[in-house]
Amino acid sequence: MNDVADEDVERWVAAAGWSAAPELTPMQTLLWRAERHPVQSSTSTVVIDLDRAPDWDRFVAATDWGTRLVRRLRQRVVEPVVPTAAPTWADDPTFDLAYHLRRERVADREEMLVHAAQIALRPFDRTRPLWEGVLYEGMPDGAAYVLKIHHALADPLGTVQLLSMLQSGRRAHTPRKPLGDEAVAPVEPHPVDLAVTGLRTDVASLPETALATARRLGRAAARPQVVVASTLRYGASVRRLLTQAAPPSPELSPRTGRMWTFLTLDAPLEPLRSVARLGGGTLDDAAVALVLGGLRRYHARRDSPVTEIPVGVRVSLDRADDLGNRFAGALISGPMSIEDPVDRVAAVRGEVLSLHTERALEVLDAAAPLLNRMPSVVAASALRTAEAPDAFVLTLPGPPRRRYMAGAEVQGMYVLGPLPGAALTVCLVTCGDTACVGVNVDASAVADLAGLAECFAEEVAAFSA
Amino acid sequence: MSGLSTAVTEAIEAIEAGPQGPSVAAFFDLDGTLVAGYTAATFYGDRLKGRDVSPAEFLRTVVTAVDGELGGDPTRIAHVAFSAMRGESEEAFADLGERLFRSKIAGTIRRESRALVMAHQRAGHTVAVASAATKYQIAPVARDLGVEHLVCTRLVVEDGQFTGATDGPMLWGRHKASGVRAFAREHGVDLAQSYAYGNGYEDVAFLSSVGHPTALNPHRDLRAAAARLGWPVLDLSDPVGGSLLAAGRTAVALAGMNAGVGLGLAYGLARGDLHEGRNAAIRLATHLPMALAGVSMNVLHQERLWTHRPAIFVANHQSALDIPVLGRLLERDFTIVAKKEARWDPRAVVGSVVIDPAWIDRSDSHSARATLDGVVDRIRSGTSLMIFPEGTRSATPVLGPFRKGAFHLAAQAGVPVVPVVLRNTGELMRRSSLVLNPGVVDVCVLEPETDWSVDDMSERIAALRTKFEQTLARWPA
Numbered sequence: 018m019n020d021v022a023d024e025d026v027e028r029w030v031a032a033a034g035w036s037a038a039p040e041l042t043p044m045q046t047l048l049w050r051a052e053r054h055p056v057q058s059s060t061s062t063v064v065i066d067l068d069r070a071p072d073w074d075r076f077v078a079a080t081d082w083g084t085r086l087v088r089r090l091r092q093r094v095v096e097p098v099v100p101t102a103a104p105t106w107a108d109d110p111t112f113d114l115a116y117h118l119r120r121e122r123v124a125d126r127e128e129m130l131v132h133a134a135q136i137a138l139r140p141f142d143r144t145r146p147l148w149e150g151v152l153y154e155g156m157p158d159g160a161a162y163v164l165k166i167h168h169a170l171a172d173p174l175g176t177v178q179l180l181s182m183l184q185s186g187r188r189a190h191t192p193r194k195p196l197g198d199e200a201v202a203p204v205e206p207h208p209v210d211l212a213v214t215g216l217r218t219d220v221a222s223l224p225e226t227a228l229a230t231a232r233r234l235g236r237a238a239a240r241p242q243v244v245v246a247s248t249l250r251y252g253a254s255v256r257r258l259l260t261q262a263a264p265p266s267p268e269l270s271p272r273t274g275r276m277w278t279f280l281t282l283d284a285p286l287e288p289l290r291s292v293a294r295l296g297g298g299t300l301d302d303a304a305v306a307l308v309l310g311g312l313r314r315y316h317a318r319r320d321s322p323v324t325e326i327p328v329g330v331r332v333s334l335d336r337a338d339d340l341g342n343r344f345a346g347a348l349i350s351g352p353m354s355i356e357d358p359v360d361r362v363a364a365v366r367g368e369v370l371s372l373h374t375e376r377a378l379e380v381l382d383a384a385a386p387l388l389n390r391m392p393s394v395v396a397a398s399a400l401r402t403a404e405a406p407d408a409f410v411l412t413l414p415g416p417p418r419r420r421y422m423a424g425a426e427v428q429g430m431y432v433l434g435p436l437p438g439a440a441l442t443v444c445l446v447t448c449g450d451t452a453c454v455g456v457n458v459d460a461s462a463v464a465d466l467a468g469l470a471e472c473f474a475e476e477v478a479a480f481s482a
Numbered sequence: 483m484s485g486l487s488t489a490v491t492e493a494i495e496a497i498e499a500g501p502q503g504p505s506v507a508a509f510f511d512l513d514g515t516l517v518a519g520y521t522a523a524t525f526y527g528d529r530l531k532g533r534d535v536s537p538a539e540f541l542r543t544v545v546t547a548v549d550g551e552l553g554g555d556p557t558r559i560a561h562v563a564f565s566a567m568r569g570e571s572e573e574a575f576a577d578l579g580e581r582l583f584r585s586k587i588a589g590t591i592r593r594e595s596r597a598l599v600m601a602h603q604r605a606g607h608t609v610a611v612a613s614a615a616t617k618y619q620i621a622p623v624a625r626d627l628g629v630e631h632l633v634c635t636r637l638v639v640e641d642g643q644f645t646g647a648t649d650g651p652m653l654w655g656r657h658k659a660s661g662v663r664a665f666a667r668e669h670g671v672d673l674a675q676s677y678a679y680g681n682g683y684e685d686v687a688f689l690s691s692v693g694h695p696t697a698l699n700p701h702r703d704l705r706a707a708a709a710r711l712g713w714p715v716l717d718l719s720d721p722v723g724g725s726l727l728a729a730g731r732t733a734v735a736l737a738g739m740n741a742g743v744g745l746g747l748a749y750g751l752a753r754g755d756l757h758e759g760r761n762a763a764i765r766l767a768t769h770l771p772m773a774l775a776g777v778s779m780n781v782l783h784q785e786r787l788w789t790h791r792p793a794i795f796v797a798n799h800q801s802a803l804d805i806p807v808l809g810r811l812l813e814r815d816f817t818i819v820a821k822k823e824a825r826w827d828p829r830a831v832v833g834s835v836v837i838d839p840a841w842i843d844r845s846d847s848h849s850a851r852a853t854l855d856g857v858v859d860r861i862r863s864g865t866s867l868m869i870f871p872e873g874t875r876s877a878t879p880v881l882g883p884f885r886k887g888a889f890h891l892a893a894q895a896g897v898p899v900v901p902v903v904l905r906n907t908g909e910l911m912r913r914s915s916l917v918l919n920p921g922v923v924d925v926c927v928l929e930p931e932t933d934w935s936v937d938d939m940s941e942r943i944a945a946l947r948t949k950f951e952q953t954l955a956r957w958p959a
Contacts, residue, residue, distance in 0.1 A: 297674065297691065350656070360663060367659045367687025373707035374683040
């Protein structure tokens with residue numbers, strides 16, 4: 018028992034140091050400023066199934082402890098008055114846990130999922146810490162905790178990491194849990210000061226920037242063919258990334274992005290992994306293949322044959338097989354005519370790896386700092402230039418073994434991502450020996466929601482066979 | 483220049499150490515992988531020369547090609563070409579493929595790619611060419627490499643004519659990958675154990691469908707992807723093209739050959755000994771031009787050239803360079819048997835003055851036999867004979883069948899046969915080329931074989947040919 022507690026403490030100490038940067042990164046800034054909720058949203062929602070309703074007081078106390086351990090949960094974003102600098106994190110002096118955490122009663126799990134989707138659709142108060150949690154009680158089999166979190170605070174990967182870090186390895190209460198440094202809250206920065214400081218930094222670095230630009234132009238003038246050729250190649254790559262994937266499926270339209278419906282399903286992890294192995298792919302590839310298989314069944318059921326659809330995937334910019342830290346989103350053509358799951362995984366694998374030949378894969382990362390100096394309308398439309406896929410698919414590593422929250426056992430953890438133009442966003446979270454699949458569906462684009470859920474369940478069975 | 487690079491040798495050793503048998507496959511891309519350059523460009527160049535292309539079609543082709551380079555659909559160019567072939571005869575196109583193979587494409591097969599193919603064949607692997615090209619481009623290359631399977635784009639043929647459409651997708655990018663996976667299912671191939679070699683940026687999906695992908699002379703974007711994906715990269719040397727400099731040196735070398743002959747004969751006349759004059763002319767006429775052209779030799783078992791004289795020297799034949807190379811090796815007291823038609827070949831005419839060949843009229847067997855009787859007498863009196871038993875130059879290093887003539891002569895004259903294996907003369911001077919490129923010629927003299935008789939001649943010839951093949955496949959250290 019002591020071992021478990023030690024492991025918990027170690028993890029909690031690590032959580033205290035989680036995401037301590039004072040400013041938003043260029044990419045976070047871009048998403049923050051370009052946000053147009055809910056159509057261009059950066060909100061993820063996590064649904065956590067619990068085996069019983071935890072003691073409310075203990076749950077509140079544990080959450081309070083969590084916000085003290087991870088200071089970011091008590092901080093808000095302060096924007097400079099003009100976008101000369103990145104937004105900063107600052108402690109919220111008016112932080113009130115009761116504003117962020119509450120409990121509700123529902124009759125069953127379906128009702129809880131409807132509520133969760135409604136919570137997700139409501140925009141955040143951007144002047145407060147960017148999270149909201151609701152504990153649902155009254156269900157016949159256990160309870161559920163729904164946590165909504167903004168992308169600037171944590172992307173889906175970070176959210177799952179954070180939750181895995183905060184949960185406990187045992188059911189019993191752990192007294193004297195560690196806390197983060199009782200650091201004095203940073204002085205509340207004034208938006209005007211922020212803008213001025215940013216401008217001052219810009220002006221100070223101006224001669225240097227000018228010199229560097231001049232030098233670069235000089236070098237370009239000396240070798241015009243090389244520069245022209247590499248610019249053309251980069252442009253060609255951007256063009257391929259932005260256009261060539263597949264025509265969107267007519268069966269998955271019209272999309273409004275304003276009617277979110279949450280579906281969850283469980284898949285045993287081992288068969289999924291072995292299909293991935295047989296197809297020479299990773300779990301990510303298998304997740305994409307699983308989604309494509311479900312959609313293939315759905316299209317067959319609706320008598321609407323489609324051979325390929327555009328799918329948004331995440332590509333590691335480091336070595337492909339490692340779980341690196343740098344990712345880029347990109348579109349692939351998802352094969353819809355392959356019946357065999359193994360062959361489908363192999364096809365998806367080929368599509369995803371082919372993205373590595375694109376030199377412009379990091380184009381948005383590269384453009385983010387520049388876009389951030391522009392009015393937010395420009396940034397918002399830059400994010401929209403890429404054609405939206407029919408589905409986004411994302412795989413996230415969750416806790417490797419059983420976890421508890423205030424005495425209640427975690428039975429499943431589902432991430433429901435936003436719908437930026439897509440008909441579906443699917444997140445697969447590994448929880449112990451199960452893959453918890455959360456599907457956010459644009460209800461205006463899918464005519465037969467129950468049918469879609471059945472198709473996904475059938476495909477999970479096909480993967481397990 | 484000679485031999486295989488360390489990286490290729492290591493790759494071949496890994497193939498030999500790995501699993502063997504037909505359940506392991508090796509897939510080779512064609513353009514840029516097995517051959518240097520694009521076979522489609524060779525075909526298109528031929529169309530342009532033949533004025534088969536209207537200005538409108540040409541413009542459309544260029545625009546489509548440029549658009550493909552700038553991020554548009556890169557397969558459209560091929561579809562433009564396929565639809566332009568509408569109504570053409572399949573047979574004529576296949577013939578064109580054979581003709582272009584002999585005249586152009588054969589010379590662009592990479593030697594080290596061939597070595598990789600052969601390594602997989604020795605391991606008993608299922609070897610296939612997987613390419614977006616059509617079988618008219620691939621089949622001659624595959625046949626030359628002894629590759630049986632093609633995974634390629636198929637064109638629809640009706641009543642012996644192309645319809646301009648493809649049968650199924652063009653096997654480019656993802657479609658090549660799915661073609662390879664379908665082939666694996668049909669042939670019981672275990673892809674996780676298999677190998678694939680490709681060079682294009684579109685080959686990532688194809689390469690990723692096997693357990694052992696190799697980026698071979700990769701396009702810059704594939705090179706970047708291979709680095710990220712941790713795939714091995716092999717950079718093979720390209721067949722030497724005729725550079726302007728090489729052409730100039732060839733001209734100087736030809737002049738050197740003539741000068742050598744003249745000097746040698748003058749020397750002989752001055753000494754009043756035509757025999758010695760001839761030998762001197764041979765030395766000068768072979769040493770001078772090869773030195774001038776920057777060609778040197780690396781000879782294994784040189785001593786075997788001298789232990790059994792007079793003898794019949796048999797060698798494989800790929801290039802016009804073979805004759806001066808053998809001349810330099812044999813140095814003195816030898817002649818050749820040549821077909822009568824070659825008598826007026828400008829490259830042979832000077833040499834023929836010195837070595838006094840026995841000209842054979844193949845169309846007249848009576849006169850041929852008479853000539854050969856004369857040759858037997860010359861051999862017995864001490865003049866060795868140099869013969870190419872394949873009879874004609876091969877377009878590639880693949881051996882042709884051996885004719886029996888040389889061995890009959892050995893039996894009649896009662897002299898041994900000394901086999902001489904020439905490795906890369908075809909690379910330094912291509913079959914139909916007049917240009918000699920600088921480099922090192924690899925020569926291996928095999929064990930001389932004595933006591934030839936008619937009884938077991940066929941078996942011995944077959945065995946000897948196998949020795950040639952083995953030596954070419956695995957060059958002795």
